[in-house]
Amino acid sequence: MKTVIMAGGRGTRISSVACDIPKPMIRIAGKPVLEHEIECLRDQGFTDIIITVSHLGHVIMDYFGDGGRFGVNIEYYAEETPLGNAGALYKLRDRLTEDFLLLNADAIFDIDFRRFVAYHRQCGGLATIFTHPNSHPYDSGLIVTDGNNAVTQWLTKEDARPAYYRNCVNAGLHVLSPALLERAPGTEKVDLDRQILKPLAGTGKMFSYRSPEYVKDMGTPERYGAVCRDYENGLVKIRNLRNPQKAVFLDRDGTINRYVGFLRDINDFELLPGAEEAIKKLNSSSYLAVVVTNQPVIARGEVTVEQLDEIHKKMETLLGRACGYIDGLYYCPHHPDSGFEGEIPALKIKCECRKPKPGMLSQAAEDFNIDLAASWVIGDSKSDIQCGINAGCRTVLIGKNDEYFGQQFTESSLLAAVDKILEVEKSEKQS
Secondary structure (H helix, E strand, O other), X not given: OOEEXXXXXXXXXXXXXXXXXXXXXXXXXXXXXXXXXXXXXHOOOOOEEEEEEOXXXXXXXXXXXXXXXXXXXXXXXXXXXXXXXXXXXXXXXXXXXXXXXXXXXXXXXXXXXXXHHHHHHHHOOOEEEEEEOOOOHHHOOEEEEOOOOEEEEEEOOOOOOOOOOOOOEEEEEEEEOHHHHOOOOOOOOOOHHHHHHHHHOOOOOEEEEEOOOEEEEOOOHHHHHHHHHHHHOOHHHHOOOOOOEEEEEEOOEOOOEOOOOOOOOHHHOOEOOOHHHHHHHHHOOOEEEEEEEEOOOOOOXXXXXXXXXXXXXXXXXXXXXXXXXXXEEEEEOOOOOOOOOOOOHHHOOOOOOOOOOOHHHHHXXXXXXXXXXXXXXXXXXXXXXXXXXXXXXXXXXXXXXXXXXXXXXXXXXXXXXXXXXXXXXXXXXXX
């Protein structure tokens, strides 16, 4: 499979870091960002690369040459006049005869590309975009999907967005079919998002591949500094799903948000003090933050799936405003007891996902290659702790000190629980 890397950006927002070289040549851990990208591709067998260049393109071509010393084969397309971030693709149509990877050259990433490509082939669409939660969804383009991960809406930065939304952001990595290039937009300069991809939303031909793997742009000096720290701390490589992941599984009601009994009304959803800070600490750690919650209100007919989705959108939006995010969310809609008005008989079953059974954790482990023995569960009830024990995780109870259900620790809040887990991790690394 060919890989096209778009490396023509000027990087005006990061000019204070480097103004005399192309943005993809800015160094992280002693190497240009683009070199890190090429190494990630090469190590997974993606060695046939085309780089599109424009601004100071000779710097890139002089450094990488034909790619031989990096173990890849590199061709170039040099834009004589600016073609936007996708205009060069139409000049390359004769070379793009099969599905290809299309990547931005100004992001640091380390992802399992084979897994990404396999998902694209499984979906059978014209485009698959890599999406993830990030720490600034409020100023990012948002992707809205249906239950099959088909993209239904593409909300660019200038588009109006609803009050609450999922933190699902386009990361700038794509698998595309050459069929997308059969008709040119009619303009010399082409915007990839607005003119090629966004029109596919709602057609059932574009899919979202959501992953917690590390992909971050370094478009501002602040983000560049954060990326450098993450690389030095090993977080970039740790997140690749080829490696076993560690997770902290979080109960929802009474752990992240205020407990009000069965939460039926979105207006009753309120984050507990310190919840945002706790989740931000997980985001900066080696752990994934994954929510697992029993929601019997679905089976009881008291809340629809759509209403629950809106509640979860509110949770993600509130966390996103504080620069925090969750990597995954799983809920059990079942309830074994009958006799409720409006209940849904098909969901009144004894399932394997309702806590204290570990089904939701097992599904997350399969989805994200999570090592459950290296993971933790934080919750405020006996069923949360027993679920963690059943899955082989360590556990922290949020509650009174005299309650013991087999947990390793009891803490007063989610923030205190996360601090304890990170303290244990640090101690274990030092021993």
